[in-house]
Amino acid sequence: AIQMTQSPSSLSASVGDRVTITCRASQGIRNDLGWYQQKPGEAPKLLIYAVSNLQSGVPSRFSGSGSGTDFTLTISSLQPEDFATYYCLQDFNYPLTFGGGTKVEIK
Amino acid sequence: QLQLQESGPGLVKPSETLSLSCTVSGGSISSSSSYWGWIRQPPGKGLEWIGTIYYGGSTYYDPSLKSRVTMSVDTSKNQFSLKLTSVTAADTAVYYCTRRHRVGSGIYYIDYWGQGTLVTVSS
Numbered sequence: 001a002i003q004m005t006q007s008p009s010s011l012s013a014s015v016g017d018r019v020t021i022t023c024r025a026s027q028g029i030r031n032d033l034g035w036y037q038q039k040p041g042e043a044p045k046l047l048i049y050a051v052s053n054l055q056s057g058v059p060s061r062f063s064g065s066g067s068g069t070d071f072t073l074t075i076s077s078l079q080p081e082d083f084a085t086y087y088c089l090q091d092f093n094y095p096l097t098f099g100g101g102t103k104v105e106i107k
Numbered sequence: 108q109l110q111l112q113e114s115g116p117g118l119v120k121p122s123e124t125l126s127l128s129c130t131v132s133g134g135s136i137s138s139s140s141s142y143w144g145w146i147r148q149p150p151g152k153g154l155e156w157i158g159t160i161y162y163g164g165s166t167y168y169d170p171s172l173k174s175r176v177t178m179s180v181d182t183s184k185n186q187f188s189l190k191l192t193s194v195t196a197a198d199t200a201v202y203y204c205t206r207r208h209r210v211g212s213g214i215y216y217i218d219y220w221g222q223g224t225l226v227t228v229s230s
Contacts, residue, residue, distance in 0.1 A: 001170070031214075032214075032215065034216045034217070036154075038154075042222075043203055043220035043221065043222055043223050044154065044203075044220060045220075046216060046217065046218050049214070049216035049218075050214045050216065055218065087153065087154055089154075089217065091207075091215045091216060091217075094159070094167040095156055095167070095168075095169045095170060096156040096159075097156065098153060098154045098155070098156065099153075100153050101153045101154075
């Protein structure tokens, strides 16, 4: 199975900060990577698919980049509603695998 | 707007079988661009993919669960189901049903999730 290593596992940031989260795949996964946001007690929500495609309704402050094995989620200006846990998911082959998650907390 | 809703017992005894259903509304489970699946999340932990099923019956399971998992589709009810046998406390989790969407010839993503249902394994 492809291992997805996500970092950092947690971070503290302030409103307005630029935040970057990374995921590294144990082998190349083309552009088959998505990013999800999960708030406590809620189901995850798709933010970005195929590395850099913004899901409908997701604010443009979220962006994704990368290729091959290294991928990044960037929040350009952190907003109060962005404090949550973020996961990457490789959709290149089965079994689908998630990164371990990054909890974004208020500084 | 597609909606997914899990249903099933919230408490299962050790060694018994966990059975959940997911009812799809606002769209057809027989859509050629949709793959249906289950993902779980143990309390306080990350997301774990369980498996995927296509309306035609093709299934893909996580290797660590493959010997205990069965997924099925009932197109007449617009539902799909999960069975997990011989459960232990380690199977305690919130279980989500999901839709994995195919765009064009090769882009896939999980775009719809049920609200999740907590299943506790305990005697």
